[in-house]
Every structure is written in C-alpha cells, then in structure tokens.
C-alpha cells in the first residue's frame with residue numbers, strides 16, 4: 044500500500060519527457076514518487092482527491108535570509124548602502140539566537156503556506172534556522188554568512204563558525220538539510236579570504252552561496268580595488284564552478300555571462316528585491332538564452348517584503364518582457380522552470396520535477412477560484428493569475444506539511460505571536 048495517492052489532478056510534471064497529464068495520479072511511498080500517470084495503484088494511507096486542482100513540483104527559493112521576516116517593513120524606500128549600513132546591520136547587531144529561531148520559523152510557516160518546499164539561506168545563528176527547518180519539515184541549503192570586511196581576525200572567526208556549521212548540519216533532518224559556505228559578497232570579503240573559503244568548501248565537499256554584482260556601486264568598487272569586476276576577480280581566484288550559487292548578478296557584462304556559463308555557476312535572480320532597492324535589471328533573458336542556470340529567489344523580507352515565489356514568478360516574467368521590449372521573453376512555462384527545475388539543479392536536490400524515483404516535494408494549487416476562472420492554460424494562470432494563497436496542500440519528502448490550507452506541522456498562532464513579540468523587543472533594543 045502506498046503512503047499518499049493524489050488523484051484527479053492536473054499534473055504539471057515539469058518533466059520534458061512526460062509533459063502534463065490532464066487527469067492524473069501521483070503515488071508517493073517512502074518519501075519518493077513511485078508512480079505517476081493515468082492508471083496507478085488504488086490504495087494508500089492517505090488519498091487526496093485533487094479535482095479542480097493542479098499538482099506540481101514545490102517551488103524552490105534559491106536566495107533568502109529567512110530570519111529577516113522580523114525586519115518585514117522595518118526600513119523601506121532606501122538606497123541599498125544606506126538601508127544595509129544605517130538600518131539593517133545596526134539592527135542585526137542586536138539579534139539573539141532566539142530571535143533568529145522565531146524569525147526563521149515564521150519564514151518556514153510562510154513558505155509552507157505559499158508553496159515553497161525548499162530554500163537556500165545565508166545568515167547568522169544558523170543553528171537556529173536549521174532547527175526551524177527541522178521542525179517545519181521543509182528542505183533547505185543553509186550557510187553561515189561570512190562578512191570579513193578586510194579584518195583578518197573577523198574573517199578567521201567567521202570562517203571557523205562557517206566550518207563548524209557546515210560539518211554539524213550536513214545531511215541533518217533526515218537529509219533535508221544541506222550545508223554550504225556563505226561568503227557575503229566580493230565587496231565585503233577580500234580576494235584572499237574568498238580563496239580560503241573556496242578551499243574550505245572544496246575540502247568539505249560543500250557548495251558556496253554568495254551575493255555577486257548586486258549594485259553598480261559594487262562594480263565600481265571592484266574596478267577601483269582590483270581593476271576588474273567581481274565575476275573576473277572570482278574567476279581568477281578559482282572560485283567558480285557548478286557548486287556556486289550566485290545571488291543577484293545584476294551588473295554583468297556579456298563577458299561575465301560567458302564566464303558564468305562556462306563555469307556552470309548557478310544564478311539566483313531576485314527581481315522584487317532588485318526593483319525595491321532599485322539595484323538594476325539583471326540580464327536574465329541573455330543568461331537564459333546562453334544556457335546559464337537561472338533560478339528565482341525572494342531575498343530577505345526586508346527587501347521584498349514577503350517570501351511568495353508566485354509573486355516572484357510574475358514579476359520576473361513582466362520585468363524581462365519590459366526590459367527587452369519583447370513580450371515573448373520569459374514565457375510562463377520557462378518561468379515555472381526557473382522556480383522548480385532550475386532551482387532544484389542549483390541546490391543539487393533530487394526535486395523540481397514530478398517523476399518516478401524523485402523525492403516527493405510537491406504542492407497542490409486550488410484552481411477553483413474567481414481569479415483563476417476560466418482556465419485555458421494552466422502555466423499561464425500559475426504565473427500571471429495565481430498567488431501563494433492559492434496553495435492548498437504542501438508535501439515535502441513525502442510528508443504532508445499543509446493539507447487543505449491547514450498547516451499540520453506547526454502551531455500557526457503560536458509561531459505568529461512569538462515572532463511578533465521577538466520583532467517588537469528587537470526593535471525596542473535597537474532604539475534604546
């Protein structure tokens with residue numbers, strides 16, 4: 044007998060060999076997809092009738108700072124440097140481990156509700172984010188953020204903590220947690236330090252998560268310091284490879300795109316954060332055209348201000364149609380691919396598609412809603428009309444985290460109240 048059968052669903056497999064199944068069934072056993080199709084096994088512990096719904100791979104958020112939910116709406120409408128240096132960093136200096144746990148748990152709750160099944164995170168007190176991931180049932184690739192700021196002692200201490208974290212949590216939560224090294228950015232970490240971090244990652248077989256060329260200010264600072272941009276500096280120190288997840292990549296030249304393609308670097312595109320901080324428009328159309336693996340991220344809640352990847356999909360599609368003056372750029376199916384298949388590739392997880400043998404990370408989206416009626420094309424509705432609140436069921440590793448809008452794994456009211464209290468007390472400490 045299977046664990047879960049989802050029947051009568053529109054199955055959006057995202058598997059190019061299988062295509063969509065209009066009235067299909069997905070069978071889950073031991074955390075994996077064991078059958079998919081029209082006629083499958085009949086009995087299971089849990090049978091979900093998904094008539095009027097779409098079952099699809101869970102969404103993958105490839106760049107966020109989960110605990111920053113506590114800073115949602117805290118410092119809006121500012122330049123990035125002022126936002127970070129005058130508001131966010133001073134507030135982060137007051138963060139406690141407990142705050143990071145509360146903020147991360149709130150983020151996990153928000154992600155479960157809006158259809159994200161895995162995410163990549165870089166922050167501080169990462170044991171707490173890992174504990175929240177463990178408790179929530181989500182899948183994540185986590186890294187302790189390293190900000191050297193040309194201070195050798197700080198760099199050594201950060202790297203020591205990064206190493207401890209990588210080794211302590213790799214494969215935890217029944218394999219749902221992977222760990223990475225998280226050097227913040229080329230304009231906050233020296234080339235020498237970044238080379239050391241790369242070596243540590245190589246030794247541990249871990250990936251690297253870094254912000255790259257988010258702003259023009261970074262590009263200008265790099266040219267002044269090294270006589271070349273971040274991409275070429277990172278390439279010259281041997282940093283790049285398919286184990287690298289580079290967030291933002293806004294200020295790229297054609298030559299930079301070629302380096303990223305050649306080295307198999309994974310790019311996380313964060314359109315809402317880039318628009319809100321007015322950082323610029325990443326050349327996503329060109330990157331995709333040239334074969335770079337581009338996925339989607341929300342960034343933290345202080346620059347978004349939510350973790351809803353449905354909003355991110357729509358924004359990405361619209362932004363790149365506008366920026367290229369080409370309405371055929373980034374069609375709905377390609378954007379869905381960025382949020383699922385490309386995200387899973389970036390994180391190296393066996394997810395992102397509904398396919399026999401793959402891990403059972405999937406969501407069920409309710410299509411019987413006024414704003415989703417009529418429905419001529421499912422991918423179109425998912426990208427242009429749906430929102431995270433249309434997700435009715437979320438499954439990770441074969442476990443139901445939310446069923447029919449009811450979160451099964453967390454006490455929702457308690458998570459919200461405790462995050463609210465933690466945020467209020469944190470801001471009071473900052474202002475005292």
Ligand SMILES: CSC[C@H]1O[C@@H](n2cnc3c(O)ncnc32)[C@H](O)[C@@H]1O
Nearest residue numbers: 131165166167188189190227254343
């Ligand atoms: C080293 S932990 C992560 C660090 O990054 C900060 N951060 C959040 N969003 C951004 C962004 O868009 N650009 C640069 N840095 C960002 C976060 O506040 C932490 O300090």
Ligand SMILES: [Zn+2]
Nearest residue numbers: 254290342343
């Ligand atoms: Zn970020």
